[in-house]
Amino acid sequence: MTEPREGGSTHVKKTILITLAAAFTALALSACATGEAEGGSTGGGSPSATPTSSSDLQGGTQPTTKLPVVAFPDSEELASWCPLDVEAVHLHQLEATVSSAVICSTSMGADGVMTTTVSTVSGGLDQLLAAYAVPNAPVDPSVVCTLQIEDPLLVWLTYPGERSYPVYAPVSPCGFPTDEAKAAFSALELTAVASFTETSTGVTTTDIGLGALAAAAKETT
Secondary structure: OOOOOOHHHHHHHHHHHHHHHHHHHHHHHHHHHHHHHHHOOOOOOEOOOOOOOOOOOOOOOOOOOOOOOOOOOOOHHHHHHOOOOOOOEEOOOOOOOOOEEEEEEEEEOOOOOEEEEEEEEEEOHHHHHHHHOOOOOOOOOOOOEOOOOOOOOOEEEEOOOOOOEEEEOOEOOOOOEOHHHHHHHHOOEEEEEEEEEEEOOEEEEEEOOOOOOOOOOOOOO
8 A cells, every 4th residue: 555645735834834934023023113113212221201192281201100109098088189080181271370279198107007188289389380381301212211100299280160180290201200390399388188097997087177178179160
C-alpha cells in the first residue's frame, strides 16, 4: 500500500502561518507607530502629559488628577459645599463676578483620623482667579516627568444664579500645579465653616460657630 504524501499539505500550512505572522507584525508596527505619534517619549519617567480632554475648557497639559488626593467622607452636606458630581475644569473667566468661593481641605489629626474642613474664601480671591486663569502648559512629549500625583488644589466657585463647581490650578508640562497657582492658593484667607470626620460609626459633622450651614452649592441670586 502506498502511504499518502503530506508535502503539499505541509507547504500550504507553512504558507498560511507565514502570511498570518506577516499580518500580525504589520499590525504591531502600526500600533507602535500610532502610540509614538500620540504618546510621545517613553523614557524613564511618566509621559509628560495626558492628551487634551475634549470636556475641558482649557486644553493643553491635563492635571495628574482632577479629584482631591484624599477622598472626602461620604456626606451629602459636605457634597453640597464641595460637589464632585461634575468634573473639575480649568478656570474660564466670565463677565459675571464670582459670588462666593469655597475650598474643602483634608488633614490628619494626631489620632490618625482624617478630617475634611469646609472654608469660605474671605480674602485673596482676585489674585487666585488671575493665577488660575493662566493657560495650562502645552503638551510637550519631550519632557520626562517623575511618577507622582499632586493635589489639583480645587476651588469651588459660584456665580450668581448658578450652583458651585470645581476649578483646578493650571499645570506645568508634567501636570502639576504651577508655582504661581500654589502661591495664590496658599495665600487665600479662609473662614472655616464646618468639618467632617469619617469614623467607624459614620461621619461626624462639626459646626465651627457660624450658625446654620448654608451650602454654597445652592443657587444664589
